[in-house]
Amino acid sequence: MSGYRTVASPAGRRRRVQVVHETPKRLRLRTSALSDPSLDTGFLEGMLEAVPGVVNARVNPAASCVTVRHDGGEAVRARVLAMVEDIPGEAFLPGHGRARPLALPTVVGQGLAAAATPFLPSSVAAPLGLALGLPTIAQGMGTLLSEGVKVEVLDAAAVGASLLRGDTFTASAIVAMLGLGNWLEQWTTQKSDQLLKDLLRPQVESVWVERDAHEERISFADLRIGDVIICGAGELIPVDGVVVDGEAAVNRSSITGESLPVHAELGTEVLSGSLVEDGRLKIAASTVGSETSMARTRRFLQNSLRSKSASQKHSDELADRLVPVTLALGLGLFVLTRDVRRASAVLTVDYSCALKLAAPVAVKSGMHAAGHRGVLLKGGQALDNLAAIDTLVFDKTGTLTRGDLRVTDVLPLDPALTGPELLALAAGAEEHYSHPVARAVVAEAKARGLALPPISQVDFIVAHGVSAFVDGDRVLVGSRHFLEDDEGVDCAAADTPGKLLRGEGKSLLCVARAGRLAGLIALRDEPRPEAAEALQKLRARGITRIVVLTGDHRETALAVLKGFDVDEIRWELKPEDKADIVRELQSQGRKLAFAGDGVNDAPALLTADVGVCMPGGADLARESAQVVLLEDNLLALVTARDIAARTRRVLTNSFRTAVGVNSAVMLLAAAGRLSPVTSAILHNACTLGILGYAALSGGSATGAKAHTGEPQPQA
Incomplete structure (x- = not known):
């Protein structure tokens, strides 16, 4: 079976695509674009093989042909045809050149x-x-x-x-x-x-979802955020999401490198690309399609x-x-x-x-090994740089600590407020803010069953705090620096209790109402259990200097990091200070890696010789980093150093x-x-x-x- 289709190229020229030969699961296409000397054939093959349902793709530039083996689905055939008809511009590299393959x-x-x-x-x-x-x-x-x-x-x-x-x-x-x-x-x-292409290829074309109390099978491309996906034994999880029903043993080795399956139950977060070995899960999708962990990994690779x-x-x-x-x-x-x-x-x-x-x-062998052991390396330069570093700079929260803040103390300093009222006031102002501190305060208020007051005129001041109006009064929630230095609120009453709480390794959130300090909310972030071991092993692999950066107060930082083998801790930093510190260390002749996970870490990740992003990092941080850890475990950084x-x-x-x-x-x-x-x-x-x-x-x-x-x- 053969035929012709004529399409417009990105440059506006009419381009003809011929279906040279076709069987139910094999498609051979010819187009003049495939003989273009600037076409990166390996890149195009990778793009085609990343289409769900495609088994493999081979480009023959001499014959201007591409042969694609697939699972026989009509939707897969249509997507392959569309891609060959309109090859993305990124597949062409001027001056790329290529050797003619030898048969x-x-x-x-x-x-x-x-x-x-x-x-x-x-x-x-x-x-x-x-x-x-x-x-x-x-x-x-x-x-x-x-x-x-x-x-x-x-x-x-x-x-x-x-x-x-x-x-x-x-x-x-x-x-x-x-x-x-x-x-x-x-x-x-x-x-x-x-x-590497083996890591690119998805293996899910259609999935079972629960809709209106009925199970139905739909195309992978039709999944939407919020859909409840059903995965049984032997099936791949196609989305990132949270388990809403069921229990199962989940093998995440292809994503994180863990050799043993983990137990997933109600509330467990799961990653796309993981395999359900035993049991059955219903998963509410939080990310689908090109935004899932597996899709991002494929794109980077x-x-x-x-x-x-x-x-x-x-x-x-x-x-x-x-x-x-x-x-x-x-x-x-x-x-x-x-x-x-x-x-x-x-x-x-x-x-x-x-x-x-x-x-x-x-x-490429090193990158493949890293990918199977929970580390995504974005190219050969990441390997080069990672092998050469002698200094590690950590943003404390989310790297050396879990980044899972919990409210430990609610301390009213205004006689007119009770503890629950103070917490509700702060949570009301913070409810629509996505910062980890805000999420922790709102979660604690909801856990206590508190009703949040109505708010208006909310203003988020990045890296400082929140301003909002509650019952006509202006409420400020944020750091002491924000309240005292920027807004002129007298915070002297927080001196004694604040010092005690910080000595326990807790971070402080100040709350003010109508220009007066209303109280303190203390939060604690626990160190990662493997962090100290990871630092010790990185020392053994040639890391001579370890620096920790944090926006916390001095006493809090010292208490949380007590017993950690670090050379220097810098506290009470603003987000913009991180990249400046990285440049300062580089000016001393140091080759360094910066590890972080937040949007505010992106400048430092880009400035460092190697940017390392934790698995739960923000999108901008993941895009900025050269190394992305796929498992929430700092020992993966030791693995990356070994492979490099x-x-x-x-x-x-x-x-x-x-x-x-x-x-x-x-x-x-x-x-x-x-x-x-x-x-x-x-x-x-x-x-x-x-x-x-x-x-x-x-x-x-x-x-x-x-x-x-x-x-x-x-x-």
Whole structure:
């Protein structure tokens, strides 16, 4: 079955899409856009594979085709067609370029032809060798004219020199090994990309929901916030939400790396992508579609597939600089010895393949390992930077502490108010404010069954407090600094009780009515149980300085962080102070990571060498950070550091091996000890060995138990 559809491209041109072939679960499409040199085919494949119901997608630029295997659903087919008809602009990168994929039958044919050459008469072998070698020579000449001296020029010189001296077997053998090496390198790179793409692919197309007391199956795309989703044993949870009925054992290993399932019951928050192992749950959806945790993870990883780290760029630059050295050595050797064979043997060795390909393969393996252990790394640069940091800066609330504030004391200072009245007054003013302090006050008032007074003219002052009118009186709720310094309220009555409460590690909220201090509300945020252990293990991994930032009063901060291994605590800070402190530490030559989770943390997350966001972080914080922890556990940061350090060791070892082995092969070739064929075999074997090592570098980390805190073994 085939046909044509004509659509308008984003640039306004009419574009025709042909359905070349179709079966119930396979679709092959052709459009000229797929042969565009600037199209990032891997990125487009990732986008297509992220469509619910798509099994895999493969783009063939040479044929201007894409083949998509799917589950047979008509909605899936329609979405695939729509995406190919109107390929998003982000899939195109000007100057991206790409190597034309080499088909396995071509590689096999080159190998058979080279093997047959010694047994053929010269009248057949010579034309055959020329036919095999001409594409390599043409590619090398084209590269020389358009890009300068690159590895393709070396390959062309080696093949051309062999043909000039009449050695068709050597020329054919070099072409065959180049083809095999390129195909294996291509295959290894695709496999490393696939590691990450496997994390992108959703596995839910339709879901069961409860509507009007009836269960019905609807499309995943039709889910709405507030829908009650039903998940039974063996099913994936498709949304972020809260359990409203049922109990189950939930496996979150694909999201957080936890090896054991957790018990979910009424009130438990669950994440999309988790698996119900046993039991049955009804879940009220809080986020759906592209806003779920799994969807965000897919989006971050999709973008990371195309990014390069500084170490990758350095490897590329070094490899390019070494190509002219190899060419000069080969030509110089020929001038001195007039030995074409010896010069050809030198020209078959280059550093480019191993240096350029090992880095992205190792980085993607590391990112894959991190993703399976509860850490989302947004690209290779995050790995690079995380391995290099020596300083950690924490925003206290929500990172070293749980961020789950609870009201502990309600202390009226106005004789006309009781404790419940003071709490109701504060909760009424704070009811529509989304700050954690406000949520804690409102939750406590509701838990006590208090009726909240009607309010009007509410004004939220970011990072300071709330102003509202209750029964004609202006009510202020916020920090002492806000009431006393900004609004002129006398807070002297809070001195003695405030000092006692802060000494217990409690934060204070001041409440004023009609210009007079009405009372204090104390809240406490408990330290994370694993925080002290995480800091200790980060110290063992090379972190030399740990700084904690907080807006709390000095006594509160010291009490909460008592026993923590930190070098410095800075208190009573405004949100805008955090980025300034990060810059101050960086000016001292420190490489640092900043960990936070709030909207106000975004400037510091962007300023730091590595921004780390906790799993419950605000959208802006998650977008700003380079590292997102997927599990609410600081030991995941230890895991991230281990994987980053391991990836750095793999890159270092790969670099040293590539330079060492290839240099030895080149010297032996220059000394006349190796033939061109042997030299090519050794060079390609070294390259493939390094690629295999880089590809497997993340495997042991993936299989290890998450968050053990044990340092990773040396690579």
